[in-house]
Amino acid sequence: MRTIPQVRAWRKGLPAGTRLGFVPTMGALHEGHMSLVALSKAQADRTIASIFVNPLQFGPNEDLSRYPRPLENDLALLEAAGVDALFLPAVEDLYPKDASTFVVEEQVSLPLCGAFRPGHFRGVATVVLKLFNIVAPDVAFFGQKDAQQCAVIARMVRDLDVPVEIVRGPTLREADGLAMSSRNIYLSPEDRAAAPAIHRSLVAAEAAFAAGERDAKRLVAVGRTVLAGEPRLKEQYWEARHPASLAPLVTVGPEGALLAVAAYLGTTRLIDNLVLGAG
Ligand code: AMP
Numbered sequence: 065m066r067t068i069p070q071v072r073a074w075r076k077g078l079p080a081g082t083r084l085g086f087v088p089t090m091g092a093l094h095e096g097h098m099s100l101v102a103l104s105k106a107q108a109d110r111t112i113a114s115i116f117v118n119p120l121q122f123g124p125n126e127d128l129s130r131y132p133r134p135l136e137n138d139l140a141l142l143e144a145a146g147v148d149a150l151f152l153p154a155v156e157d158l159y160p161k162d163a164s165t166f167v168v169e170e171q172v173s174l175p176l177c178g179a180f181r182p183g184h185f186r187g188v189a190t191v192v193l194k195l196f197n198i199v200a201p202d203v204a205f206f207g208q209k210d211a212q213q214c215a216v217i218a219r220m221v222r223d224l225d226v227p228v229e230i231v232r233g234p235t236l237r238e239a240d241g242l243a244m245s246s247r248n249i250y251l252s253p254e255d256r257a258a259a260p261a262i263h264r265s266l267v268a269a270e271a272a273f274a275a276g277e278r279d280a281k282r283l284v285a286v287g288r289t290v291l292a293g294e295p296r297l298k299e300q301y302w303e304a305r306h307p308a309s310l311a312p313l314v315t316v317g318p319e320g321a322l323l324a325v326a327a328y329l330g331t332t333r334l335i336d337n338l339v340l341g342a343g
Contacts, residue, residue: 071149085203086205096236099234105204114150116153119155169185176303176326192220203230205233233335238260243336251329261297265287265325268321269340273321307319322337
């Protein structure tokens with residue numbers, strides 16, 4: 065379905081009481097996306113996905129124009145997975161030329177990616193609320209790979225009384241630990257070989273935590289050292305934060321911690337994270 069009225073009509077036509085699951089994506093689908101579809105298939109009666117490369121969440125010097133758009137392949141994957149419907153909106157339909165209303169979350173969107181991608185989470189929150197208003201799902205599925213995005217959406221849904229349940233799916237990884245991402249195809253063979261150091265840096269900090277380290281600065285230092293050991297990787301941030309509020313941490317307490325990394329390989333920016341458990 066390409067238009068908003070088509071989706072609204074499809075939604076209205078579902079039997080009363082149907083639990084509708086929604087998996088919003090930007091396409092270039094991989095197993096990470098498909099794991100969210102599988103979660104929705106398991107937890108909902110019907111599943112709708114969307115593919116929309118949202119211009120509002122890209123900065124002026126980011127990769128909007130080169131973002132991969134392998135639509136035929138995406139359609140085949142969704143069809144094989146048994147998705148019931150797909151929403152493929154056009155930019156002009158979703159954003160009237162004089163659109164002037166946006167969703168701005170003012171706490172969890174500020175650190176980490178928010179500090180380096182001004183306007184990014186405003187774009188994410190705005191498009192997700194719009195998609196929720198169009199699709200009217202009962203439950204929506206997001207990947208832990210984008211932990212801060214999950215936090216922003218959970219906060220928005222709570223603060224604005226949006227009647228959608230948010231479910232997080234775990235991060236799917238390649239065999240060498242690299243988090244699956246539509247952006248991995250940008251990597252040269254050399255950069256692809258260097259990329260798993262991002263995950264290794266998280267695992268090293270996790271090992272220090274498991275060995276009893278609770279000092280956030282020291283955990284971060286462990287991770288940074290591993291990342292710096294791969295010279296092709298340029299750290300943008302490597303931080304330990306409260307897993308829900310994303311507030312800075314001095315010590316990892318009973319609520320655990322989110323370890324979050326962003327790093328460049330050439331012009332490709334990759335992110336990853338890991339949650340340390342309680343205690
Ligand atoms: P994107 O198409 O990158 O906007 O991602 C669409 C959804 O898939 C988001 O909820 C992402 O967090 C999720 N996702 C992306 N990569 C992964 C992954 N490696 N594992 C699990 N979920 C992912």
